[in-house]
Amino acid sequence: MFSFxxxxxxxxxxxxxxxxxxxxxxxxxxxxxxDKKCRKFLAKHDAFEGQKIYGIIPNRDETKILLYGxxxxxxxxxxxxxxxESRNRAPDWILAAAxxxxxxxxxxxxxSMHNRVQVWSDNLKLLSEAKCEEKCILYSAFVxxxxxxxxxxxxxxxxxxxxxxRPNFEKDxxxxxxxxxxxxxxxxxxxxxxxxxxSSSSDDRSTVVWKPKSGNLLxxxxxxxGDITVACHVFGxxxxxxxxxxxxxxxxxxxxxxxxxxxxxxxxxxxxxxxxQGGPVWAIDADESSNVILTGGSDSGVTLFPINxxxxxxxxxxxxxxxxxxxxxxxxxxxxxxxxxxxxxxYTVKQRxxxxxxxxxxxxxxxxxxxxxxxxxVALAGFHGQVYIYxxxxxxxxxxxxxxxxxxxxxxxxxxxxxxxxxxxxxxGRMTLYSLQGNKMVAVxxxxxxxxxxxxSTTAVFKGNCFVIGDRKGHLHLFxxxxxxxxxxxxxxxxxxxVTKLIIDDTKVVSLGRNAVIKTFLLQNxxxxxxxxxxxxxxxxxxxxxxxxxxxxxxxxxxxxxxxKRIVFEKSCGGGHRSWDFLPxxxxxxxxxxxxxxxxxxxxxNELTPIDLIExxxxxxxxxxxxxxxxxxxxxxxGGEDTNLRINVADSCNFVNVVSLKPHLSSIRTITTxxxxxxxxxxxxxxxxxxxxxxxxxxxxxxxxxxxxxxxxNVDCSMQHSYYKIMDSEExxxxxxxxxxxDVWDKLYLLSACSDGSVKIFSVDxxxxxxxxxxx
Numbered sequence: 001m002f003s004f005x006x007x008x009x010x011x012x013x014x015x016x017x018x019x020x021x022x023x024x025x026x027x028x029x030x031x032x033x034x035d036k037k038c039r040k041f042l043a044k045h046d047a048f049e050g051q052k053i054y055g056i057i058p059n060r061d062e063t064k065i066l067l068y069g070x071x072x073x074x075x076x077x078x079x080x081x082x083x084x085e086s087r088n089r090a091p092d093w094i095l096a097a098a099x100x101x102x103x104x105x106x107x108x109x110x111x112s113m114h115n116r117v118q119v120w121s122d123n124l125k126l127l128s129e130a131k132c133e134e135k136c137i138l139y140s141a142f143v144x145x146x147x148x149x150x151x152x153x154x155x156x157x158x159x160x161x162x163x164x165x166r167p168n169f170e171k172d173x174x175x176x177x178x179x180x181x182x183x184x185x186x187x188x189x190x191x192x193x194x195x196x197x198x199s200s201s202s203d204d205r206s207t208v209v210w211k212p213k214s215g216n217l218l219x220x221x222x223x224x225x226g227d228i229t230v231a232c233h234v235f236g237x238x239x240x241x242x243x244x245x246x247x248x249x250x251x252x253x254x255x256x257x258x259x260x261x262x263x264x265x266x267x268x269x270x271x272x273x274x275x276x277q278g279g280p281v282w283a284i285d286a287d288e289s290s291n292v293i294l295t296g297g298s299d300s301g302v303t304l305f306p307i308n309x310x311x312x313x314x315x316x317x318x319x320x321x322x323x324x325x326x327x328x329x330x331x332x333x334x335x336x337x338x339x340x341x342x343x344x345x346x347y348t349v350k351q352r353x354x355x356x357x358x359x360x361x362x363x364x365x366x367x368x369x370x371x372x373x374x375x376x377x378v379a380l381a382g383f384h385g386q387v388y389i390y391x392x393x394x395x396x397x398x399x400x401x402x403x404x405x406x407x408x409x410x411x412x413x414x415x416x417x418x419x420x421x422x423x424x425x426x427x428x429g430r431m432t433l434y435s436l437q438g439n440k441m442v443a444v445x446x447x448x449x450x451x452x453x454x455x456x457s458t459t460a461v462f463k464g465n466c467f468v469i470g471d472r473k474g475h476l477h478l479f480x481x482x483x484x485x486x487x488x489x490x491x492x493x494x495x496x497x498x499v500t501k502l503i504i505d506d507t508k509v510v511s512l513g514r515n516a517v518i519k520t521f522l523l524q525n526x527x528x529x530x531x532x533x534x535x536x537x538x539x540x541x542x543x544x545x546x547x548x549x550x551x552x553x554x555x556x557x558x559x560x561x562x563x564x565k566r567i568v569f570e571k572s573c574g575g576g577h578r579s580w581d582f583l584p585x586x587x588x589x590x591x592x593x594x595x596x597x598x599x600x601x602x603x604x605x606n607e608l609t610p611i612d613l614i615e616x617x618x619x620x621x622x623x624x625x626x627x628x629x630x631x632x633x634x635x636x637x638x639g640g641e642d643t644n645l646r647i648n649v650a651d652s653c654n655f656v657n658v659v660s661l662k663p664h665l666s667s668i669r670t671i672t673t674x675x676x677x678x679x680x681x682x683x684x685x686x687x688x689x690x691x692x693x694x695x696x697x698x699x700x701x702x703x704x705x706x707x708x709x710x711x712x713x714n715v716d717c718s719m720q721h722s723y724y725k726i727m728d729s730e731e732x733x734x735x736x737x738x739x740x741x742x743d744v745w746d747k748l749y750l751l752s753a754c755s756d757g758s759v760k761i762f763s764v765d766x767x768x769x770x771x772x773x774x775x776x
Contacts, residue, residue, distance in 0.1 A: 008655050010617045013296025014069075017056040018287040023294060023613060024065070025302045026053025026283070031067065031082065032302070034613050036290075039304075041613075045082035048072050059099045059106065064122075066108060068094045073110065073124060088124040092116065098143035100151070107148065111141035115155055117167045119148070130167035134175050142189045150218055154198065156186025162200050162210075164221065164228075176221050177228055181208045184240075191217060192246035197231060197265065199251050201241035207253045208233045209246070209265060232267030243284045247307070252293060254281035260295060260305060273610075274566040276301050278642075279619040294613075301616030303564075311603035316347055319354050323596050328371040328378055329583040330392045335591060336378045337598060338369050344380070344390070346397045349600065357397045362386060368411060371581065374419035381411035385426065387441065403441050406432045412456035423467070429455035431469070433481075447479045450489055461504040466526060468509055470499025476511060476521075478528050488528055493519060501543050512541035518549075518562075522718065529770060531718035533663045536560070540576050545584040548605065552576035557590065561609065563657070564616065568608045571601065615657045618642060624671040628687060630705050633712050637703070639668025639691055647703070647717050658715045663722065666694025666735075673703070674741040674748070683707040688764070688771060689717070690750055692736030697724035698752060700764070700771050721772040723762070732756075749776075 015026030022042070023034040029048040034041055047053055047067050057066040058078075064085065067074045073094060074087040092112035100107050100119075107127070108120040115138055117130040132155065140156035155163040162179035184204035191198045196215040201207040212220035213227035220226040239256035250270060253261045258281060260273040275281050276297025283296040286307060293305045316335070318324050323340040330336055335347040342364030344357040360367070366383040377400070380388040385405040390397045405411060409427040416422045420436045421444070429449030434441040447467070449455050454472040461468050467479040469486075474494035477486040493499065494513025501512040509521040509528065516539045520532045538553035538560075548568065549560040552575055559569040573580065573592045580592035590601045620641035628635040636648040636655075645668060647658040670692050677686040689701040700721045706714040725734070738753040741764075748764035750773055762773040 008650065010300040010655065012052065012282055012298050013300060013302050013614070014282045015053045015056045016283045016285050016294045016296045016302060017058065017065075018285050018290075018292065018294050019058055019062050023302075023304075024056050025294075025296055025614065026056055026067070026069070027296075027300070027302075027614070028052055029069070031056070031065075031076070032614070033082065034302075039611060039613055043082055045076060047074055047076070055094070055097050057097050057099060060101065066097055066099065068097050068110065070094070073097070073108075073120070075108075075122070075124060086123040088120070088126070090118060091126075095138055096141040096143050098146060100146050100148050102148055109143055109148075109151065111138070111143060111153055111155070113138050115157075115163070117151075117153060119169075128169045130169045131172050132163065132165050132175065133172040134163055134165075136163075139185050140188050142191055144191045144193070144217060152191075152217060152221065154189040154191060156189045156200060158185050160184055160186065160202065160204075162186055162189055162198070164217075166221070177226055179208075179210055179228060181230055181233060182206065187240065187242050188244045190244055190246050192248065193217070194248045195246055195265075197246045197251065198228070199244040199246045199253075201244040201253055201255075203240040205237050205239065205241060205255075206233060206235045207241055207244050207251075207263075209251055209263075209267075231265055232263075234263055234267050234269070236261045236263070236269050236272070243281060245284050245286055247286055247288055249288070250307070252284060252286060252307075254284050254295065256280045258297070260284070260293065262307065272570070273305055275303060275305070275610075277565045277616050277619045279616075297616070299616035299619045300614065301612060302614040303616075304611040304613065306607060306610075309603075309607050311601055313602075314349070314352075314600040316352070316354070316598040316600065317596075318345060318598070319356070324579075324593050324598050326367065326369040326579040327581060327591050327593055327598055328369055329375065329581045329589055329591055330371060330378065331375040332392075332395075333583065333589050333600075333602070334392065334395070335598065335600070336369070336371070336390075336397065338363070338367055338380065340364070342367075344397070346392075347598070348395050351395075355396065357390070358399070360388060363388075366410070368414050369579075370414045370416060370422075372416040372419050372422075375583065377416075377419065379414055379416070379422060381405075381414045381424065383410045384408055385411060387411070387414075387424070389436070389441070401436070401439055401441055406430075406443060406446070413458060415457065415460040417460060417462050417467075423457070423460050423469075425449070425457040429457075429471075431457060433467075445481050446484055447486075448484050449477060450475075450486065458498050458500065459502045461502045461509065463504055463507075463523060466523065468502055468504070468523070468528065470494075470502055470511065472498045474498055474513060474515070476502075476528065478523075478526070480526065487526060490528060490530075500541055503544050510544060512544070512549075514540050516541065520718075525768075532661055533719065535662055542576070543582070545582070545588075546605070550582055557592070559605070559608075563660075564610070564612065565660070566610065568605070568610065569603065573599070615655070617648075617655075617657070618644065618646060623667065623669050623693075624691075626671045626673045626689065628673055628703070628705070630685065630712055631707055631710055635703070635705055635712070635715060637671055637673065637689055637691075639664070639671055639693070641667045643667055643693075645671075645691055645699075645701075645717075647715060649712055649715060659717055661717065661719070663699060663719060664691065664693055665697055665724065669693040669735055669737055670739045672739040672741055674743075683713075688720075688741070688748075690739050690741065692739050692752055694733065694735050695724045696734040696736060696754065697722065698736055698739070698750070698762070698773075699723075700773055702771060720770060723773065723775075 011028040031045040096111040115132040142154040144152040160182040164177040182202040184202040198210040209231040211231040241255040276299040279298035337345040368381040389401040431447040465481040476490040478488040495515035497514035503510040540552040542550040622640040626637040687703040692698040735755040750762040
């Protein structure tokens with residue numbers, strides 16, 4: 001007989017809790033426990049089969065944990081292993097629960113959906129029940145205080161009210177106070193005795209913070225005319241607000257739009273954080289002593305975020321009321337600034353001291369200022385081909401070179417390719433590569449861009465004797481030293497707004513543009529081949545730094561974590577059209593010019609970066625999964641309604657995200673795999689992966705798996721070919737419903753079942769290890 005054992009589960013995280021030494025998450029019906037110091041997974045407990053966990057409530061000494069979900073309630077013992085102590089089934093759906101402590105006993109209180117309170121013994125025997133006089137359906141509730149005689153219940157109703165009442169176990173309990181401000185269902189209510197505030201959130205997309213006049217809810221209710229007023233009413237979400245949490249110095253909201261907002265009590269939005277890849281946030285908890293917020297979401301992820309983070313902010317005004325025009329960062333975080341008066345300034349950040357270096361009046365009306373990769377050199381270029389290069393030495397700028405370019409025409413761009421070599425682009429796309437030799441610049445090679453409307457380069461990188469250059473119209477060109485014309489041109493890699501940045505890493509070239517697209521190319525045998533395409537939620541992409549993407553969105557500068565798909569830092573700076581610079585490091589520096597002032601921000605990215613206890617997975621429905629066995633592990637390929645193709649590596653206890661790709665135009669309906677090569681001795685296996693879905697689109701991928709010493713060491717997925725049919729305006733859109741690969745006499749064919757009832761057959765061919773297919 002077959003036997004099945006669950007290894008891991010990926011589903012909604014509906015409850016989270018921070019304990020003294022552990023983090024706990026309710027993933028579906030399972031409790032996951034993590035060590036608080038090292039953040040490692042410790043244990044898993046099957047709490048409710050077939051039911052989700054909606055509440056995790058520890059007792060005072062954290063020796064017991066109360067779990068509830070739907071009508072099920074359970075107490076587990078903590079220790080070396082999680083063990084069940086008792087369980088029961090409540091008469092109604094449970095919305096809130098708490099431990100209460102009497103003089104000689106400990107009991108449990110639950111609040112149910114029909115506005116009732118049940119009291120249980122610590123071994124879950126139902127003792128008594130209290131009913132509120134208001135007979136209504138609740139969507140949320142909260143239990144205030146931990147003594148039976150002090151209990152106060154906050155009930156969030158479907159009628160936009162928060163009811164405040166105290167349980168009476170002999171007769172119906174009257175409503176003591178009605179909080180009315182919302183215009184929708186109350187999804188969450190919370191009270192913090194330390195700050196004295198009540199919060200409520202609703203599907204009207206707002207959160208209200210209420211303040212008892214005396215600062216204490218129980219004291220206010222004892223008075224004949226208890227006064228609870230609105231402290232602030234905030235709208236900071238694009239969809240329903242599912243959770244609110246009051247802390248000592250601020251309050252937190254989270255919702256369907258995947259945003260986590262931190263607010264001051266006067267209603268000011270302190271910080272906005274993207275959490276779970278655009279999916280709803282189902283659960284939040286916070287610990288102010290360790291400065292963390294713990295969240296769980298619909299992407300199966302559990303993540304830690306800092307409540308507060310600080311960064312140093314400075315403002316530096318240029319002397320003599322001069323107006324700064326361009327700014328760059330040198331080593332030591334010192335700045336070089338060129339002003340509208342044609343003056344070159346040097347600013348030492350530690351001493352906050354300005355030094356006037358020189359006046360360059362011939363650059364007053366037009367000047368390019370570019371800092372070298374080593375951050376020790378700065379080049380200034382002008383309208384008539386003039387070039388000035390300065391070196392930073394002993395907290396000062398020293399002139400190194402004054403020279404002219406090959407042509408006496410405008411220098412459109414200057415790119416440092418390393419610390420001693422730079423590329424200049426002048427009129428009609430004529431480019432010259434220069435090398436610094438002492439106090440001279442020597443021409444090394446000449447290139448010319450193909451004709452286009454705006455014929456100048458915007459970024460350049462080199463590898464060996466090859467140069468990859470991006471231009472103003474979004475094309476990529478591959479040049480070789482000694483050859484003036486490009487050996488390869490890829491047109492319209494990005495939009496007409498141009499290529500903003502190229503990054504080269506070994507044989508991979510990453511291209512960023514102002515069309516929200518990142519493309520990765522393989523540079524082999526002096527040929528660029530597209531391997532992957534990804535689209536981001538903002539358009540103006542700037543750079544990739546240590547896995548983070550720098551970008552502008554409107555007037556904001558963003559630092560975006562590409563792997564987890566979330567913003568880790570944003571700053572309103574006026575937009576990307578102004579001069580700016582970014583220097584990564586242990587303490588990164590961002591500088592920009594705004595309001596005729598130089599602004600300097602120093603921030604630690606490691607303090608800003610959220611930490612995933614459980615990595616997020618697919619946000620929406622998963623339509624297809626392919627599993628490839630590699631030794632004792634599996635490579636999981638999945639796709640669904642969020643259009644992401646995900647590659648994960650799974651073993652008996654881990655499920656690690658390798659890459660998430662988004663080249664599909666619509667949902668992914670089907671995935672199939674086919675092994676093409678296998679070399680066990682070399683530890684390499686190669687598969688073809690075909691994914692199909694909406695817009696009649698089929699994409700072929702090459703998946704390479706490397707193993708060593710019984711473990712997977714590397715998984716690389718590269719896009720080979722994409723096919724989709726452009727529909728006429730009168731045609732209905734067709735979807736690929738299923739795919740299958742067959743091998744006939746060493747020839748591969750791809751069969752696709754289409755939603756219009758037809759079957760398309762593709763022949764799959766290869767050329768120098770690259771794969772493509774065509775319709776037969």
